Amino acid sequence: MHVGSSLHQLSSEWDELAELDPMWAIISDRDKKHARWDLHEFLESGRTEVARALETIRATGLSLGTGSALDFGCGLGRLTAALGQHFDHVMGLDVSPAMVLSAQRIHHGVSGLEFTANLRADLNMLASESFDFVFTSRVLQHLPDPEMAKAYISEFVRVLKPGGIAQFQIPVRTGFRMFANRRTPYVVLRRLGLSPAFLYGRLGLHPMHLISVPFDEVRATIVDAGSRIVTTEPDGHWSLLENSGFVFTVLKPT
Numbered sequence: 723m724h725v726g727s728s729l730h731q732l733s734s735e736w737d738e739l740a741e742l743d744p745m746w747a748i749i750s751d752r753d754k755k756h757a758r759w760d761l762h763e764f765l766e767s768g769r770t771e772v773a774r775a776l777e778t779i780r781a782t783g784l785s786l787g788t789g790s791a792l793d794f795g796c797g798l799g800r801l802t803a804a805l806g807q808h809f810d811h812v813m814g815l816d817v818s819p820a821m822v823l824s825a826q827r828i829h830h831g832v833s834g835l836e837f838t839a840n841l842r843a844d845l846n847m848l849a850s851e852s853f854d855f856v857f858t859s860r861v862l863q864h865l866p867d868p869e870m871a872k873a874y875i876s877e878f879v880r881v882l883k884p885g886g887i888a889q890f891q892i893p894v895r896t897g898f899r900m901f902a903n904r905r906t907p908y909v910v911l912r913r914l915g916l917s918p919a920f921l922y923g924r925l926g927l928h929p930m931h932l933i934s935v936p937f938d939e940v941r942a943t944i945v946d947a948g949s950r951i952v953t954t955e956p957d958g959h960w961s962l963l964e965n966s967g968f969v970f971t972v973l974k975p976t
Contacts, residue, residue, distance in 0.1 A: 728866040729817065733841050735929035736818035736864075738918045744824060747930070748797045748860070756923070761828070768800035769807070775857060775889050776808060778971060782952050786887055787854030794874070794890075795861025796837060799825035805857060806834050813848075815840045843870050845877040853881050856888035863893050863967070868935045872943045879947035882974040888949070891957050893934040893967040904928050940970065949974050 739747035745759035749767060779786055789810050793802040796814025798821060805812045811834050816822050819839040826837050840847060856878045862871045871892060878888040908927035912918065921927045944951055949972045957967035 728870075729841050729843060732864070732866055732931070733817045733819070733839075735931075736816075737820040738929060740818055740820035740824060742918055742922045742928070744798055744821065747928075748800060750930075764798075765800055765803060768804040771859060772801055772804035772808070772857070778953060778955070778969075779887055779889070782971070784887065784952065784973065785885070787883065787885070790853045791855040791857060792848070792853045792878075792881065794856065794858035794878070795864075796825060797821050799829050799835065799837060801857060801859060802835055802837070803829055803832065805855070806832065809855065810834055811836070813838065813853075815845075817841055843873055845874070845881055848881045850880050851883045851886075854883055854886050856882060856886070856890070858890045860891060862890060863932050863934070864930060865933060866931065868933055868939070871933065871935050872939065875940065875943045876947040879944070879949040879972070879974055882949075884974055884976040886974045887952070887971065888974075889969065889971045891967060891969045892940060893932070893957075894937040894940065895934050895966045905931055934966065937968065940968075944970065944972050 736747070743755065743757055745761070745764045746755050746757070749759070749764070776786070788808060791805045791809040791812045793805055793812060793814040796802045796816045799814050802812050802814035802825065814825060814835065814837045816825070816837070816839060822837045822839045829835050838847070862874065865871045865874070875890065878890065882888055904927045908921050908929050911921055911927070941951060951970060952973050953971045955969045957969050
């Protein structure tokens with residue numbers, strides 16, 4: 723599939739998820755499906771996650787600038803808002819314009835936050851060496867293919883300032899039959915004209931796509947982009963991932 727068409731499909735599917743059950747789509751806790759997330763609890767989970775990420779960095783002894791941060795795949799701004807408590811300016815990017823509009827509404831009037839849609843397989847809209855911190859969680863795994871995920875990882879390094887840090891989570895092996903069993907019939911039945919609300923609400927189907935990138939390929943991508951790995955930790959967020967993912971913290975040399 724052509725990159726442009728695959729991103730267009732990804733954008734459309736996440737626009738549908740933004741209408742169906744946006745908070746569950748972002749944090750897929752089975753007990754929170756069908757709009758059972760409370761917004762305050764949802765946003766608090768972002769504050770907890772960002773605090774944990776920053777603590778990991780502090781534990782390495784590295785110094786992290788507090789001027790600017792990028793939240794890649796911002797969704798409803800769960801992590802963007804949390805990062806805003808630690809950085810002067812935070813940009814949230816997402817492939818779904820519907821998610822971006824909802825984030826703008828939820829965080830209206832909060833200074834230092836900016837939300838923008840990006841439907842490109844790169845971050846060319848962002849200047850090189852413009853962020854102190856790049857953060858993304860539960861996003862790269864939803865991209866159409868591993869090559870696109872690796873391209874974005876390279877872009878994270880490009881937009882980091884010298885001495886900047888990126889932290890991202892990605893599965894390194896595939897074990898997602900549960901999601902595949904829900905996505906495939908969803909896509910087929912949508913093409914036949916059935917509504918997203920019926921497919922999700924009545925049949926329990928959804929369009930989420932999940933990929934993995936082998937650990938060695940992630941490591942090679944980081945090195946080739948001119949950065950170095952500071953820490954790697956097993957990703958324990960989702961039991962569905964069966965500990966198949968890692969959180970990478972990388973440093974762009976000065």
